[in-house]
Amino acid sequence: MNQLLSNLEFGDPSRLRTVEPHWFDLYRDLHAHPELSGNETRTAALVAEELRRIGGWDVTIGVGGTGVVGVLQGSSGPVILLRADMDALPVAEDTGLSYASKTDGVMHACGHDVHVTALLATCAALSADPTSITGTVVAVFQPAEETGSGARAMVDDGIFDRFPRPDLCLGQHVGPTPAGMLVSKPDILMAASDTIRVVFHGRGGHASSPYACIDPLLMAASFALRIQSLVAHEAATPTAPVLTVGALHAGTAANIIADDAELLLSLRTFSASSREHMLESVGRIARAEADGAGAAEAPDVHAYNGFPATVNTPDATSTVMTDLRRAGLGMHTLPQPLSGSEDFGVFGTAAQCPSVFWHFGGTALRSFDERALAALAEGRIPPGTPSNHSPRFAPDPAAALPEGVTAMTAAALGALARSA
The missing domain is CATH 3.40.630.10 (Zn peptidases)
Structure with a gap:
């Protein structure tokens, strides 16, 4: 002691x-x-x-x-x-x-x-x-x-x-x-910081008929897990970025598949190049998730509340x-x-x-x-x-x-x- x-x-x-x-x-x-x-x-x-x-x-x-x-x-x-x-x-x-x-x-x-x-x-x-x-x-x-x-x-x-x-x-x-x-x-x-809002657009409907819908919550959940690989691949660097999903909003009831799902992310970076790379990657992976789910509309990805x-x-x-x-x-x-x-x-x-x-x-x-x-x-x-x-x-x-x-x-x- x-x-x-x-x-x-x-x-x-x-x-x-x-x-x-x-x-x-x-x-x-x-x-x-x-x-x-x-x-x-x-x-x-x-x-x-x-x-x-x-x-x-x-x-x-x-x-x-x-x-x-x-x-x-x-x-x-x-x-x-x-x-x-x-x-x-x-x-x-x-x-x-x-x-x-x-x-x-x-x-x-x-x-x-x-x-x-x-x-x-x-x-x-x-x-x-x-x-x-x-x-x-x-x-x-x-x-x-x-x-x-x-x-x-x-x-x-x-x-x-x-x-x-x-x-x-x-x-x-x-x-x-x-x-x-x-x-x-x-x-x-x-670190520099950005808040990122990602909104996936699906096609809502009855929970008993998911085949007739495009579930935005599944896109959001998969995306939340997938983006952690962005940081994992850079974790060995002394100033690796930090990316956290702080909020996920979708749906109003258990038996309803929602039209949209929203995520709020917090990104911390230590250089301009790292910030640019991470923002581009978040958008790219979000679009890939939507495309893989067959969504008719691309996701909205918007960074705001930026701190230098x-x-x-x-x-x-x-x-x-x-x-x-x-x-x-x-x-x-x-x-x-x-x-x-x-x-x-x-x-x-x-x-x-x-x-x-x-x-x-x-x-x-x-x-x-x-x-x-x-x-x-x-x-x-x-x-x-x-x-x-x-x-x-x-x-x-x-x-x-x-x-x-x-x-x-x-x-x-x-x-x-x-x-x-």
């Missing part, structure tokens, strides 16, 4: 920033009132209210829809953008928390409530010490990350024309790993990772990119500046036994651990918030100090 702890480097908890009770109350409030992508009106109003209460921030609402931007102007120096996402997911919560979601079928299942609270507490820490601000800080509270549209909406709404253009973008994400364990890497950190790959600028990433280690956090360099996706990189690309993103743990270390730590040491999420997007994903605010505030504050102050 001690050897595992040493290898995993969980940092020094005594050096984490103290988080005031107010922020824990705010976190519980945000968690209890989640809002779906593009509908973060209550969350945005709370964010704007808190920034004004903190003082020193010039606050603008309604950027890119429900986005909020706060600007803290210091002395001459660089512009640092700090980003948190605000939206929740269409997931029914099953955590048993006393502050569980009050909105049926909607939950902060990805920890964006942690991100918002941590960034607000960071904003308070920065404005409390104006002498440390040798530059300008732009705090961005972004809507609609889960649909991949929020960052682009803010850029399209002129965020870099209306507010200071950043010299560095910083972002972070909470995960199911132990508090004190941060991970990142230079270059590609997270999250790419960390190498030099800036190494420097920020050093800042986080100096702040007492356990910082790990990932050997391979993560298969999850983010739209954070849209900001750095649009501003043509370096960007750095990292992940931090949201669960107290004491919750992990030796087997779980061994899995982490191998780069795997421990079996049975509720991860992001699970109805049972529940970061421990006492563990996650001090870590998130410490990390974001240290990265911001480090960047500002180097410019001075």
